[in-house]
Amino acid sequence: MGNEPHYVWIWLALVKLGCTASLLNNNIRSKSLLHCFSCCEAKVLVAGADLQAAVEEVLPALKQQGIRVFILTEDCSVEGIESLCDKIQQASDQPLSPQLSANIDIKSPALYIFTSGTSGLPKAAIVSHEKLWMTSFVLSLVGVRSDDIIYIYLPLYHGGGFLMGLCGAIEKGITVVLRRKFSASQFWNDCRKYNVTIIQYIGEIMRYLCNTPKRDNDRDHKVRLALGNGIRADTWAEFLQRFGDIHICECYGSTEGNIGFINYVGKIGAVGKEHFIHKMGYSYALIRYDPEKEEPVKDSRGFCIRVPRGETGLLVSKIGERTPFSGYAKNEQQTEKKRLRNVFVKGDLYFNSGDLLKIDNEGFVFFQDRVGDTFRCIDKTT
Numbered sequence: 001m002g003n004e005p006h007y008v009w010i011w012l013a014l015v016k017l018g019c020t021a022s023l024l025n026n027n028i029r030s031k032s033l034l035h036c037f038s039c040c041e042a043k044v045l046v047a048g049a050d051l052q053a054a055v056e057e058v059l060p061a062l063k064q065q066g067i068r069v070f071i072l073t074e075d076c077s078v079e080g081i082e083s084l085c086d087k088i089q090q091a092s093d094q095p096l097s098p099q100l101s102a103n104i105d106i107k108s109p110a111l112y113i114f115t116s117g118t119s120g121l122p123k124a125a126i127v128s129h130e131k132l133w134m135t136s137f138v139l140s141l142v143g144v145r146s147d148d149i150i151y152i153y154l155p156l157y158h159g160g161g162f163l164m165g166l167c168g169a170i171e172k173g174i175t176v177v178l179r180r181k182f183s184a185s186q187f188w189n190d191c192r193k194y195n196v197t198i199i200q201y202i203g204e205i206m207r208y209l210c211n212t213p214k215r216d217n218d219r220d221h222k223v224r225l226a227l228g229n230g231i232r233a234d235t236w237a238e239f240l241q242r243f244g245d246i247h248i249c250e251c252y253g254s255t256e257g258n259i260g261f262i263n264y265v266g267k268i269g270a271v272g273k274e275h276f277i278h279k280m281g282y283s284y285a286l287i288r289y290d291p292e293k294e295e296p297v298k299d300s301r302g303f304c305i306r307v308p309r310g311e312t313g314l315l316v317s318k319i320g321e322r323t324p325f326s327g328y329a330k331n332e333q334q335t336e337k338k339r340l341r342n343v344f345v346k347g348d349l350y351f352n353s354g355d356l357l358k359i360d361n362e363g364f365v366f367f368q369d370r371v372g373d374t375f376r377c378i379d380k381t382t
C-alpha cells in the first residue's frame with residue numbers, strides 16, 4: 001500500500017488482532033516483492049487497489065504457498081484475490097476478544113521494516129513493540145505540542161515516516177497531513193493549505209526544496225520544526241535563509257539500531273548532541289577503525305580502542321536489556337554481522353552501527369562516513 005488513510009486503519013486493526021505487519025515497499029515488483037513477502041514468513045497479503053496488477057503478477061507463486069490475498073476494493077473478480085473494503089463495511093464493531101493478542105508482550109515483533117544494503121537483497125529489521133513505543137516519543141523530546149500538525153510524505157514503509165512520523169503523531173494525538181508522494185512544487189502549497197507546523201525530511205528533499213525557483217511567498221507558512229536526517233551544512237544554511245526561521249532538528253539513528261542522537265539545539269552540521277538520557281542506561285563508544293582492513297583496530301590484548309574526543313571512530317553500542325538489538329527476520333547471518341563481541345572485555349556484546357562519527361568537546365555528534373556493507377536507506381523513488 002502506498003501512503004493512504006487505509007494504511008493507518010489496517011495497521012491499527014492488525015495490531016489489535018495481535019498480528020505482526022511487514023511493511024512492503026509499494027514500488028517493488030515480481031522477484032523482489034516475493035522475496036520481501038516471504039522472508040518474514042507472512043501468511044496474508046493486503047494490497048492497495050492501485051496495486052492489483054503487481055499482485056496478479058506474483059499470484060501464482062502466492063497461491064502455491066497458500067497465501068491469502070486481499071485487495072482494498074469493494075469487489076474483485078480475479079480468482080485468488082479477495083476484496084476487503086466490503087468486508088470491512090460488514091464487520092462487527094464489537095470489541096475483539098483480548099485472547100487474540102494475549103501472547104503479545106513488549107518484546108514481541110510489532111513490525112518488519114526493510115532496510116537495504118549495498119549488496120544483496122533487502123533485510124527485514126525486526127521492530128519490537130518496545131522499539132516502536134520508544135521511537136514514538138521522539139516528537140515529544142523535540143518539543144512537538146498537541147496543537148501541532150505534521151506533514152507526512154515520506155513513505156510509510158520506512159522508519160522515518162512510520163515510526164517517527166505516524167507513531168509519534170498517534171502518541172501525541174496530533175493531526176497528520178498524509179501525502180501519497182513528495183512533490184517539490186506542491187510542498188509549500190500543502191503546508192499553507194493545511195496549516196502544517198512540523199515537517200520531516202531526508203537530506204535530498206531539503207536540497208530539492210532549495211532548488212525550486214524562488215517565490216515571493218517562500219516564507220509564508222506556519223512550519224516551525226523540521227525533523228530528519230542527512231541535511232548537508234550548506235543546504236541547511238540556504239534552507240533557513242530562504243524559508244525562514246524553522247528549527248531544524250537533525251537526528252541520527254537507524255531502524256534496527258539500539259542508539260540514536262538528536263541535535264535538539266539546531267547546531268548546523270551536527271547530527272546530534274549527547275544528552276543526559278544517554279548517560280542513563282546507554283553505553284556507546286567510538287572505537288578506532290582501520291578503513292584499509294575494514295575492521296576495528298585492536299590493542300595488544302585484542303580489545304578495541306576508544307578514540308579521544310574530537311577524533312573519528314566507529315560507533316558501537318552495547319546490547320543489553322534496555323538497549324536491545326532485535327536483528328533481521330530469518331537472517332541470522334546478517335544479524336550476526338551487526339554484532340561485535342569482546343569489544344572492551346571478554347564476552348561483551350555491541351551493536352556495530354557501521355557509521356564513523358566524531359563527538360566534540362561540547363558533545364555535538366558529527367557524521368563522518370559509512371563503512372562496510374551498510375548504508376542509510378534512502379528511498380530513491382521519493
Ligand SMILES: *[C@@H]1O[C@H](CO)[C@@H](O)[C@H](O)[C@H]1NC(C)=O
Binds near residue numbers: 193194195
Ligand atoms: C488554517 O488556519 C486558518 C487560520 O487559523 C483557518 O482559517 C483555516 O481554516 C485553517 N485551515 C485548515 C485546513 O484547517
